[in-house]
Amino acid sequence: MPFHVAIGALLVECNHFGGIPTDLESFKRTQYLLDDELLQLNDGTIGGYLEVLAQQDEVTVVPTVAATACPGGLVTDVAYGHIKKAFLSRIQAAQQRGELDGVLLALHGSAASESHYDLEGDILQAVHEQVGGNVPIVATLDLHAHITQQMLDYSDVLIAWETYPHRDARETGMRGAQAIADILHGKLKPTMAMGIAPVLVGAINGTTDGEGPFAETMQLAKHMETQQGVYSTSAFLVHPYLDAPNMGGGGLVVTHDDQPLADKLAAEIASYYWDQRVALEPELFQIDDAIEFGVANEGPVVLVETADCCGGGAAGDSVQLLPALLELGDQISSVLPVVDRQAAAACHEAGVGAELELEIGHAHDPKWGQPVSIKVKVLNLTDGKFTYRGGIWDGCEGNMGLAAVVKAAGVQICLASFPTYEWCGEQYPALGIDVARAKFVVAKNPMNYRMAFEHCSQLFMVLDTRGPTPATCKHLPYSHSLRPAFPWDPEIESPVRVLS
Ligand SMILES: [Zn+2]
Incomplete structure (x- = not known):
């Protein structure tokens, strides 16, 4: 039949x-x-x-x-x-x-x-x-x-x-x-x-x-x-x-x-x-502690800001780390991805080599932090297209929309117009960034950063930052009653329910 x-x-x-x-x-x-x-x-x-x-x-x-x-x-x-x-x-x-x-x-x-x-x-x-x-x-x-x-x-x-x-x-x-x-x-x-x-x-x-x-x-x-x-x-x-x-x-x-x-x-x-x-439940670092520890250690450091993970639904527009990275001055290099459609468009308008004042960050989901106003130099401009190198979208095209790389002090900021999932850190090389040359690499995901960066770093630190995809759920304002539940309630009598 x-x-x-x-x-x-x-x-x-x-x-x-x-x-x-x-x-x-x-x-x-x-x-x-x-x-x-x-x-x-x-x-x-x-x-x-x-x-x-x-x-x-x-x-x-x-x-x-x-x-x-x-x-x-x-x-x-x-x-x-x-x-x-x-x-x-x-x-x-x-x-x-x-x-x-x-x-x-x-x-x-x-x-x-x-x-x-x-x-x-x-x-x-x-x-x-x-x-x-x-x-x-x-x-x-x-x-x-x-x-x-x-x-x-x-x-x-x-x-x-x-x-x-x-x-x-x-x-x-x-x-x-x-x-x-x-x-x-x-x-x-x-x-x-x-x-x-x-x-x-x-x-x-x-x-x-x-x-x-x-x-x-x-x-x-x-x-x-x-x-x-x-x-x-x-x-x-x-x-x-x-x-x-x-x-x-x-x-x-x-x-x-x-x-x-x-x-x-x-x-x-x-x-x-x-x-x-x-x-x-992971071990977490505050931003300042992670940077101090990273500076004191030899070799590149990956700062995992999973609270702003596009792969978990976040906008990818957080700049909570930017002030601390700028404070490191010209001599300590770092790379940071930020989704900011307006800033990327302004860079495309200004052109490669231009210097301009930008307000960067928290433009799409403003409740998690304040934008940072800085003078930047435009280093690179692209159409934001890239190809996934593994995972469920292996070989498929990714699209950040108009994208730009700008520099302020030692920080290279990768500006994208749209959030994209990261499998193997494809976005950085697509923008002409060699992460191996950076002291601090910011990764905004909770898992795939290992595949992307373990060839260039031994030190990964997960940050306790705010955002819609934080490393610990303790920070999230759930409106549905979930209690009792871990991590709020570490011990529960008969915690398991069966649905059938
Ligand atoms: Zn999944």
């Missing part, structure tokens, strides 16, 4: 505490594909879907929409409404043609719109209501997803990426496609549970590589896949910069028609994750 599987993607990670609103242009700048355009994708999650579905007996792919954006502020209601309608209209048309037997969606799990703090729950419910209860829905997720009851209620299987730094989007896509094929071919009757422990931590100690608190949680979860009756397992370190109820990380287990087993194993993963909470 021939099967038709609708595929699509809505992939964006959102931030409730700051960042630039994610509008339709934000998607179009990264990826916005319709219908047969999806079939050209060889890589990423959709590439994985297509490869596995092509190998299945009598499965035809029905492409819909693939919308991906750099992490940012909330998806605007207009953009979400547009994308949701584009999905649902194509699914409805396939249904009317009699060509819809399953739905396979690439979602993030921590997207939010102006009106929905659980965007994935909303889209899964809308798809479920469109297709009816007999059409299975499988979604693949980021391991930083916030899993909700709504997501569990309106999907049959959820499967997340296994690696952080993320490099298995394609493999996860293949696993998701296999799951929908297995359901359609009668090989899987899924039952699913999510165990959640209320741990809200940044991603600094959240790698899945080697040893460490989250790597070991992931290993525990993956080992369960060898057990009889278990179809798949996922471990989650929730993106903590959502302001949603019932936040936490833990484990999700899909079993073969065995709800009690799924419940039991999901609780075990979440309980183990709870036990890792202290190790997940």
